[in-house]
Amino acid sequence: xxxxxxxxxxxxxxxxxxxxxxxxxxxxxxxxxxxxxxxxxxxxxxxxxxxxxxxxxxxxxxxxxxxxxxxxxxxxxxxxxxxxxxxxxxxxxxxxxxxxxxxxxxxxxxxxxxxxxxxxxxxxxxxxxxxxxxxxxxxxxxxxxxxxxxxxxxxxxxxxxxxxxxxxxxxxxxxxxxxxxxxxxxxxxxxxxxxxxxxxxxxxxxxxxxxxxxxxxxxxxxxxxxxxxxxxxxxxxxxxxxxxxxxxxxxxxxxxxxxxxxxxxxxxxxxxxxxxxxxxxxxxxxxxxxxxxxxx
Amino acid sequence: xxxxxxxxxxxxxxxxxxxxxxxxxxxxxxxxxxxxxxxxxxxxxxxxxxxxxxxxxxxxxxxxxxxxxxxxxxxxxxxxxxxxxxxxxxxxxxxxxxxxxxxxxxxxxxxxxxxxxxxxxxxxxxxxxxxxxxxxxxxxxxxxxxxxxxxxxxxxxxxxxxxxxxxxxxxxxxxxxxxxxxxxxxxxxxxxxxxxxxxxxxxxxxxxxxxxxxxxxxxxxxxxxxxxxxxxxxxxxxxxxxxxxxxxxxxxxxxxxxxxxxxxxxxx
Amino acid sequence: xxxxxxxxxxxxxxxxxxxxxxxxxxxxxxxxxxxxxxxxxxxxxxxxxxxxxxxxxxxxxxxxxxxxxxxxxxxxxxxxxxxxxxxxxxxxxxxxxxxxxxxxxxxxxxxxxxxxxxxxxxxxxxxxxxxxxxxxxxxxxxxxxxxxxxxxxxxxxxxxxxxxxxxxxxxxxxxxxxxxxxxxxxxxxxxxxxxxxxxxxxxxxxxxxxxxxxxxxxxxxxxxxxxxxxxxxxxxxxxxxxxxxxxxxxxxxxxxxxxxxxxxxxxxxxxxxxxxxxxxxxxxxxxxxxxxxxxxxxxxxxxxxxxxxxxxxxxxxxxxxxxxxxxxxxxxxx
Numbered sequence: 001x002x003x004x005x006x007x008x009x010x011x012x013x014x015x016x017x018x019x020x021x022x023x024x025x026x027x028x029x030x031x032x033x034x035x036x037x038x039x040x041x042x043x044x045x046x047x048x049x050x051x052x053x054x055x056x057x058x059x060x061x062x063x064x065x066x067x068x069x070x071x072x073x074x075x076x077x078x079x080x081x082x083x084x085x086x087x088x089x090x091x092x093x094x095x096x097x098x099x100x101x102x103x104x105x106x107x108x109x110x111x112x113x114x115x116x117x118x119x120x121x122x123x124x125x126x127x128x129x130x131x132x133x134x135x136x137x138x139x140x141x142x143x144x145x146x147x148x149x150x151x152x153x154x155x156x157x158x159x160x161x162x163x164x165x166x167x168x169x170x171x172x173x174x175x176x177x178x179x180x181x182x183x184x185x186x187x188x189x190x191x192x193x194x195x196x197x198x199x200x201x202x203x204x205x206x207x208x209x210x211x212x213x214x215x216x217x218x219x220x221x222x223x224x225x226x227x228x229x230x231x232x233x234x235x236x237x238x239x240x241x242x243x244x245x246x247x248x249x250x251x252x253x254x255x256x257x258x259x260x261x262x263x264x265x266x267x268x269x270x271x272x273x274x275x276x277x278x279x280x281x282x283x284x285x286x287x288x289x290x291x292x293x294x295x296x
Numbered sequence: 297x298x299x300x301x302x303x304x305x306x307x308x309x310x311x312x313x314x315x316x317x318x319x320x321x322x323x324x325x326x327x328x329x330x331x332x333x334x335x336x337x338x339x340x341x342x343x344x345x346x347x348x349x350x351x352x353x354x355x356x357x358x359x360x361x362x363x364x365x366x367x368x369x370x371x372x373x374x375x376x377x378x379x380x381x382x383x384x385x386x387x388x389x390x391x392x393x394x395x396x397x398x399x400x401x402x403x404x405x406x407x408x409x410x411x412x413x414x415x416x417x418x419x420x421x422x423x424x425x426x427x428x429x430x431x432x433x434x435x436x437x438x439x440x441x442x443x444x445x446x447x448x449x450x451x452x453x454x455x456x457x458x459x460x461x462x463x464x465x466x467x468x469x470x471x472x473x474x475x476x477x478x479x480x481x482x483x484x485x486x487x488x489x490x491x492x493x494x495x496x497x498x499x500x501x502x503x504x505x506x507x508x509x510x511x512x513x514x515x516x517x518x519x520x521x522x523x524x525x526x527x528x529x530x531x532x533x534x535x536x537x538x539x540x541x542x543x544x545x546x547x548x549x550x551x552x553x554x555x556x557x558x559x560x561x562x563x564x
Numbered sequence: 565x566x567x568x569x570x571x572x573x574x575x576x577x578x579x580x581x582x583x584x585x586x587x588x589x590x591x592x593x594x595x596x597x598x599x600x601x602x603x604x605x606x607x608x609x610x611x612x613x614x615x616x617x618x619x620x621x622x623x624x625x626x627x628x629x630x631x632x633x634x635x636x637x638x639x640x641x642x643x644x645x646x647x648x649x650x651x652x653x654x655x656x657x658x659x660x661x662x663x664x665x666x667x668x669x670x671x672x673x674x675x676x677x678x679x680x681x682x683x684x685x686x687x688x689x690x691x692x693x694x695x696x697x698x699x700x701x702x703x704x705x706x707x708x709x710x711x712x713x714x715x716x717x718x719x720x721x722x723x724x725x726x727x728x729x730x731x732x733x734x735x736x737x738x739x740x741x742x743x744x745x746x747x748x749x750x751x752x753x754x755x756x757x758x759x760x761x762x763x764x765x766x767x768x769x770x771x772x773x774x775x776x777x778x779x780x781x782x783x784x785x786x787x788x789x790x791x792x793x794x795x796x797x798x799x800x801x802x803x804x805x806x807x808x809x810x811x812x813x814x815x816x817x818x819x820x821x822x823x824x825x826x827x828x829x830x831x832x833x834x835x836x837x838x839x840x841x842x843x844x845x846x847x848x849x850x851x852x853x854x855x856x857x858x859x860x861x862x863x864x865x866x867x868x869x870x871x872x873x874x875x876x877x878x879x880x881x882x883x884x885x886x887x888x889x890x891x892x893x894x895x896x897x898x
Contacts, residue, residue: 111591126743127750386781388831403775
């Protein structure tokens with residue numbers, strides 16, 4: 001049998017190609033360091049990355065629906081120059097679309113000459129940030145996960161659009177609104193709830209989710225507060241074993257009511273799934289559904 | 297050319313017995329040399345060892361006094377045309393393309409085919425009677441036709457020696473005789489031709505000398521008359537055989553005996 | 565079909581595809597605007613779109629498409645298997661695993677190169693593992709063992725990916741899925757440069773091995789008898805083809821179909837002589853992927869269709885037509 005006399009030759013060609021690859025990658029120029037001039041706006045976005053803007057952004061493309069809503073709630077939605085395919089509101093209809101929020105059309109973004117693009121934290125879209133950097137378009141991320149994130153996003157968006165006052169006002173308004181709801185339900189009995197997203201076996205929201213936060217705020221107790229993950233499928237036995245007062249589902253037809261005999265099944269739609277400035281309304285709606293007639 | 301093996305021992309992994317157990321032989325000059333033996337006697341292994349495809353466990357194979365692994369593969373391919381027992385073609389290929397591969401050892405990576413090459417291919421095609429099939433897809437040919445194409449490819453190499461493993465195995469009488477005549481002519485014109493074969497009678501008629509292998513060892517070597525004795529053949533092939541002299545060619549002719557199922561004695 | 569005819573056709577098609585890829589995109593520009601962007605470049609926005617987005621993306625399609633087709637043809641010759649394609653040695657599994665690990669650890673945002681480098685490292689690991697398994701006996705590399713090793717290693721990486729994703733947040737899963745779906749949208753001048761510096765010399769080496777590859781396709785013993793350095797050719801060609809694939813996956817994700825079907829299509833038209841098959845497969849793959857990307861960008865603009873969908877939807881009918889043509893009337897086609 002032949003000896004592998006040429007293995008050295010081919011492994012050296014292998015390493016040569018690797019070396020070329022690494023060297024070329026190393027020659028990448030990252031975005032130049034930003035200078036800290038007076039008048040600059042320095043922020044840290046939801047990914048923890050610092051950004052410096054020379055002036056408040058006046059041409060904004062928001063790829064994150066809740067950020068879009070926040071800008072409207074602050075009254076600065078006039079800075080928006082583009083929208084995504086998923087922004088169907090009629091007050092956005094006059095704006096051109098850049099495609100999906102996760103893989104938007106870079107050409108359309110460039111054509112709109114934005115000075116700021118708002119993206120999702122979490123880097124679901126691994127290819128867009130690099131291209132925006134190469135094209136010299138500033139971008140920040142927002143994280144629309146939890147209650148705190150909503151406030152943080154509001155303040156961040158206020159800073160980058162030069163509308164800190166409106167942002168602070170909105171935060172106060174939201175905090176007051178939520179406090180209102182909490183007061184209203186404080187006298188009512190705690191309701192043991194399960195929030196079901198659908199699926200077989202059903203997926204439920206665990207603790208540390210926005211859904212859980214709001215529902216606890218309005219007098220609920222998450223029956224699945226011991227879940228280790230944010231969302232998880234739960235076995236049918238667990239449903240039967242736990243004492244549930246209310247089951248909140250986005251779509252009632254998806255859920256088999258026989259799993260929770262004795263519980264009220266309430267269809268809530270997707271009101272609680274997207275954190276944003278509409279959370280006070282969502283909280284009221286959740287309170288009504290949770291407590292039913294007791295709330296009147 | 298000179299082909300030599302010295303005490304060649306080859307053992308396949310997991311086998312209890314070596315496939316070749318100390319084979320020493322030498323073939324030189326223009327002659328037709330046959331390697332015969334029952335199935336599993338080591339014939340193909342010997343050919344592969346001589347051509348350097350197999351590395352022996354001990355002993356060595358030498359071509360023109362150079363250890364076979366010391367030869368540059370392309371130089372060896374220009375000197376020796378070897379045809380393995382079988383090959384599977386996975387993709388469509390025309391006969392001409394297949395035979396033209398015999399010229400590869402003569403061509404550098406960037407050079408195209410020249411007149412010499414085209415002529416060598418044409419000659420090889422006609423000597424093996426496959427010129428009509430030149431544009432056919434090799435995978436559509438019969439076993440015998442494919443065999444002749446492979447021999448044509450070896451001839452296109454314009455080698456000084458030919459080493460063939462069962463070259464006439466799927467061929468009908470006309471083509472078998474034609475190939476053997478061709479090999480005989482080649483040997484007469486100075487090529488060293490080594491043929492691994494099953495056909496005792498035809499080997500006896502065409503070859504100059506032969507070697508009979510049995511279980512990895514040389515059972516007999518020499519002229520057909522010397523090798524093909526009843527006793528030797530019956531022992532090696534484990535079957536009663538009658539050896540007579542063919543009245544036309546004067547070479548030995550073997551007739552296997554019928555054996556009745558009840559006894560293992562020969563019956564007429 | 566005549567080789568030169570096909571070469572001419574493919575070159576013309578490739579040129580047309582490249583020009584179309586620069587002329588058209590999801591944002592409407594007139595021909596005059598595109599030409600101005602390429603020459604005078606006084607409108608920055610047009611320059612950014614044409615030179616910053618369209619040209620690198622189109623050129624990357626040429627390099628990745630050509631490289632994948634070339635790698636596919638090489639694997640088909642070496643493994644003597646018409647079903648072989650560039651990802652057969654677990655390259656896509658390793659690359660995806662590398663990317664998923666980086667994504668789940670949250671390192672994807674460290675730099676625009678963190679994911680491609682991780683993917684490339686994963687692909688390299690897969691190649692090394694497969695080679696190790698295939699040469700474990702210390703004797704000559706058996707390509708059937710190589711094939712099996714590739715399947716097994718690919719399955720191993722799939723299991724790793726499934727395990728990591730099962731414990732990850734929905735966002736990570738989404739990120740991993742989106743990364744692995746092939747796309748040329750990440751193309752930058754740097755990635756084009758890298759792909760070119762990589763692919764062109766590798767392609768030259770492989771095309772230079774065309775005659776030995778012709779021999780390998782008949783069988784290793786016969787290839788040996790006809791003067792090929794069988795072990796050397798196997799190792800060199802396999803390593804280079806695997807590395808071209810790894811580079812392609814690193815910059816563009818997993819784009820299927822090109823490496824399997826383009827070499828077959830070319831083979832159906834001009835036969836298996838690799839001196840023509842390899843360069844024409846490169847041209848065919850380059851033209852095919854560039855055109856597919858154009859369709860992916862334009863069909864539902866401003867949205868994009870994943871390019872693997874286009875390569876399959878477009879490639880299958882073309883391939884079936886070619887297949888029927890080669891089969892002729894003997895199989896009952898009217």
